[in-house]
Each structure stands twice: as structure tokens, then as C-alpha cells.
Amino acid sequence: MTQTSLRSVAIAVGGLVLAVAPAWAHHAFSAEFDENKKVMLRGRVAQMEWINPHVWIHLDVKGPDGAVASWMIEGGPPNALLKRGWNKHSLPEGTEIVVEGYQSKDGSLRANGREITLADGSKLFVGSSGAGEKPATEK
Amino acid sequence: MRPRFFAPFAVVAAAPLLLVSARAQTPKAAQPSTTPQAASPQAAKPPAASKWTPPRTPWGDPDLQGWYTNLSEDGTPLERPDQFAGRKLEDIQGAELAKIKEDIQKRTITNFQGPLHAPEHWWQDDLNLVKGSQAWLVVDPPDGKIPALTPQAKERAAARAAARRNSGRGPADSWTDLTLYDRCITRGLPGSMMPAIYGNSYQIVQSPGFVAIRYEMVHETRLIPVAAAGKEPPPHAAASIRSYMGDPRGHWEGDTLVVETTNFRDESTYRGANAATLRLVERFRRVAKDRVKWAVTVDDPDTWTQPWTFSMPLTMDDSQPVLEYGCHEGNYGLRNILSAARAADQKAAEDAAKK
Numbered sequence: 001m002t003q004t005s006l007r008s009v010a011i012a013v014g015g016l017v018l019a020v021a022p023a024w025a026h027h028a029f030s031a032e033f034d035e036n037k038k039v040m041l042r043g044r045v046a047q048m049e050w051i052n053p054h055v056w057i058h059l060d061v062k063g064p065d066g067a068v069a070s071w072m073i074e075g076g077p078p079n080a081l082l083k084r085g086w087n088k089h090s091l092p093e094g095t096e097i098v099v100e101g102y103q104s105k106d107g108s109l110r111a112n113g114r115e116i117t118l119a120d121g122s123k124l125f126v127g128s129s130g131a132g133e134k135p136a137t138e139k
Numbered sequence: 140m141r142p143r144f145f146a147p148f149a150v151v152a153a154a155p156l157l158l159v160s161a162r163a164q165t166p167k168a169a170q171p172s173t174t175p176q177a178a179s180p181q182a183a184k185p186p187a188a189s190k191w192t193p194p195r196t197p198w199g200d201p202d203l204q205g206w207y208t209n210l211s212e213d214g215t216p217l218e219r220p221d222q223f224a225g226r227k228l229e230d231i232q233g234a235e236l237a238k239i240k241e242d243i244q245k246r247t248i249t250n251f252q253g254p255l256h257a258p259e260h261w262w263q264d265d266l267n268l269v270k271g272s273q274a275w276l277v278v279d280p281p282d283g284k285i286p287a288l289t290p291q292a293k294e295r296a297a298a299r300a301a302a303r304r305n306s307g308r309g310p311a312d313s314w315t316d317l318t319l320y321d322r323c324i325t326r327g328l329p330g331s332m333m334p335a336i337y338g339n340s341y342q343i344v345q346s347p348g349f350v351a352i353r354y355e356m357v358h359e360t361r362l363i364p365v366a367a368a369g370k371e372p373p374p375h376a377a378a379s380i381r382s383y384m385g386d387p388r389g390h391w392e393g394d395t396l397v398v399e400t401t402n403f404r405d406e407s408t409y410r411g412a413n414a415a416t417l418r419l420v421e422r423f424r425r426v427a428k429d430r431v432k433w434a435v436t437v438d439d440p441d442t443w444t445q446p447w448t449f450s451m452p453l454t455m456d457d458s459q460p461v462l463e464y465g466c467h468e469g470n471y472g473l474r475n476i477l478s479a480a481r482a483a484d485q486k487a488a489e490d491a492a493k494k
Binding site: 028031033049051052053054056072075076078079080082104105106107109110 | 466
């Protein structure tokens with residue numbers, strides 16, 4: 001999927017223009033990512049980099065033309081995720097996911113992840129507020 | 140492998156956009172216990188009247204060892220907010236303090252709501268800011284305000300700002316334009332002991348002649364030579380030997396560990412202090428089974444018109460061990476910040492060329 005078509009996806013889901021940057025990373029969101037470049041990616045996990053200060057999920061995204069684009073998705077700090085019930089095996093290679101996030105300002109295929117949805121519809125990291133009562137990998 | 144698309148976009152698009160994981164969302168079973176001491180409105184009072192006697196190490200020093208956290212102090216302002224003018228820190232307790240902390244918690248939740256963030260009560264509740272024990276941190280001077288800067292400190296600050304302004308540099312021309320924290324190097328001292336957005340666990344370990352303090356965020360360990368009871372600590376390193384975290388020396392005053400740190404570097408000095416003259420004096424005293432009172436006196440006559448002290452409790456909590464935080468391991472953020480700045484430079488150049 002090309003960058004352009006991803007942007008069209010972003011528009012299709014609302015193209016939200018967002019005004020407030022999060023403070024969950026020790027780097028400023030706005031220095032790296034563009035809050036006006038919302039992306040939604042569907043693909044398969046190629047690799048989970050369980051690294052500090054933030055995990056990075058490598059995602060193979062197949063476009064309508066069959067071409068596969070390799071995206072990198074920034075997640076939370078491993079220690080924070082661990083306390084939420086995650087570990088480095090939570091997203092095995094080949095896992096199908098949908099990622100909502102915001103693309104990097106330099107236009108490369110990198111994004112700050114916001115929410116991950118698994119094939120069975122369960123959410124990782126987040127979900128409904130009620131899901132927060134359970135480890136993140138539980139339904 | 141053929142991707143199997145599984146979630147209609149409409150469904151996903153209708154889901155709230157949520158923050159991936161802002162802070163450690165501790166499973167309920169691992170929530171820090173609410174101890175009477177940690178939640179007590181007495182936490183900010185001097186511990187002198189405590190009848191509790193700290194345990195001793197096998198070699199006879201007061202035993203401070205264990206896992207601690209200061210997560211709940213994250214929302215506590217350093218200086219006294221103006222709304223408390225004329226009030227004493229120790230007088231703001233009980234229901235009044237509880238209301239202040241509840242307001243901080245609510246404000247934090249509100250600030251983090253929204254499409255880029257998390258829905259209410261997602262991870263924010265885990266901050267436990269309601270357990271914060273003080274209305275502010277500065278305990279001396281009694282007005283809760285940092286003393287005035289000296290004239291020379293104001294001149295230094297102005298010169299630094301002017302040099303930056305006149306340098307012609309952008310915010311991220313090079314990695315050297317970014318902070319030591321951005322670069323995973325250090326948060327300095329006392330920065331490395333202060334609450335952060337995640338990773339707020341400490342570990343204190345003692346051996347004869349040494350105390351080691353480790354903090355999860357940026358994963359710095361201070362190794363403090365400590366004199367035996369009744370003995371003088373060894374002298375500081377030569378003035379020419381400077382480090383980001385300074386050169387610490389410790390000794391015991393009764394049950395209180397006193398750590399004096401000097402020999403800072405300009406790059407990491409606290410609040411613009413003169414790194415060559417800054418002296419930080421920390422006092423660690425275990426005042427309860429699960430609490431250490433930590434106070435820091437900031438003394439630099441070249442920067443402030445008088446020394447000043449702030450204090451906060453460190454709460455022992457075995458459910459919050461220090462986890463590995465190899466910040467350099469994959470600090471792609473720095474690369475992304477620099478590449479974003481180069482993209483902005485290119486766009487600016489293209490825009491200029493069109494004019």
C-alpha cells in the first residue's frame with residue numbers, strides 16, 4: 001500500500017485533526033509524528049522489536065496492487081507494557097492486526113501506534129475503558 | 140502469506156482512538172499497597188517523633204535496602220502554588236490535601252483524554268496521584284518558593300539564551316541540540332530521582348562502605364562511598380574531574396544517610412546552577428517500615444541567594460521492582476526527530492524557492 005493510498009484511508013476514517021500531543025514518551029510526539037497524518041494499517045507482524053525506550057512493531061502491509069510495504073509502528077515502553085500483561089511474544093510473526101496511528105513527519109513508513117486490533121476483534125494496549133481492568137492480552 | 144483482512148474499517152474507525160500505553164498499567168493484583176504511612180497526612184511532617192526504629196544491616200548501618208517508588212508524587216508541584224500563599228506545608232493535610240490530590244488526578248485524566256490519548260480511567264487511574272503526600276515539595280524556605288537568583292546567575296541565563304538565539308541553529312540540527320534525556324544519557328541529579336512519566340522505581344542496595352541507588356528511568360546507578368559511623372568520608376575527587384551525576388560522598392548522622400554531591404558538569408547541572416560550585420546535600424531517613432524520607436538541599440551561592448530544600452517520600456513497594464531500561468537499545472526516537480527536522484528544512488527551502 002502506498003503512502004498516498006494510506007492517506008486516503010485516513011481520510012476515509014475521518015481524517016481527524018488533532019490538537020493535543022500526548023506525553024507518554026520521553027520524546028515529544030510532535031517532534032517525530034504528524035498529528036494530521038492519521039493512518040490505519042492492516043497487515044501481518046513481521047517482527048516485534050521488544051526494545052527500550054519503546055517497542056517497535058514491524059508490519060507488512062499489502063496494498064491493493066499486491067505490493068507489500070514495510071511499516072514500523074512505535075508502541076509503549078517495554079516495562080510499561082510488561083506491567084500491562086504484555087511480553088515480547090505477544091505479537092508473534094504473522095499475526096494479523098489493524099493499527100491506528102500517526103505517521104512520521106519525515107514521510108517514512110513509520111508511525112506512532114494508538115490502538116491495535118487483533119483478528120478476533122480484541123484490542124491490545126487499549127480498547128474499551130472496561131478492558132483496562134484486565135491484562136492487555138485478555139479479551 | 141496472504142493477509143486476511145478481518146475487521147471492517149467502519150468498525151475500527153468507530154472504535155475510540157486510544158493511547159497505546161502511556162504509563163505502566165499495573166495489574167490489579169500488583170497494585171501498590173495503600174499503607175497507612177504512604178497515605179497518611181502526616182507524611183510531610185518531621186519524623187523526629189517517630190517511635191519506629193529502622194532495622195540494621197549486618198554491619199550495623201541503618202538498613203534502607205529495598206524497592207521503592209515515587210510514582211504518586213508525579214503531580215506534586217515543586218514550589219508552593221500561589222493559592223496557598225501564607226499557608227504552611229504541614230498545615231495542608233487531611234481532607235484538604237486529599238481534595239488537592241483528587242483534583243490533580245482528575246486534571247491528569249482530563250488532559251490525557253482525546254483522540255491522541257486514552258479514554259478516561261484507562262491507564263490514568265494507575266498513576267495513583269491521589270496517594271501523593273504533599274501539596275508541594277519545597278520545604279525550605281518555609282514559603283515554599285525557590286529563593287531568588289543571584290545577579291550573576293541571571294546574567295548567565297541571559298547569556299545562554301542569547302547564545303542559543305544567535306547561534307542560527309534550529310531545534311534539531313544535530314543530536315547535540317537535543318537534551319541529555321532525549322539522548323538517553325542522563326537526567327542528572329536530582330533529576331534522576333524525580334518522578335517521570337513511567338519507570339518510577341528505585342532500588343537501594345548497601346554494602347559496607349557503599350550505598351547504591353538505582354532508578355528505572357534512564358537506568359542510572361549512583362555508587363556512593365559512605366564513611367563508617369563516626370568516620371569522615373573520603374575527600375571528593377579533584378575539581379577537574381566532573382561527571383553528569385556529580386561526585387557523591389556519604390556519611391551517617393544518626394539514622395540519616397547524608398550524601399553530599401559536587402563536581403557536576405555544565406551539561407547536566409541542576410536548574411542552571413554553576414556546575415563548579417553546586418553542592419547537593421541529600422538526606423535519606425527511613426521513617427517507617429515502608430517509607431524513606433528524602434530531602435535535598437540545593438546550595439550554590441553563585442546561583443541562589445540562599446540554600447533551599449525540597450523533600451518527598453520514597454515508598455517501599457516490592458511490587459514495583461526496577462526493570463531493565465536500556466534506553467540506548469533502540470532509541471529510534473532520536474533518528475526520527477532529526478529526520479523530521481530535515482524534512483521541515485527541505486520544505487522551508489522549497490517554499491522559499493517558490494517566492
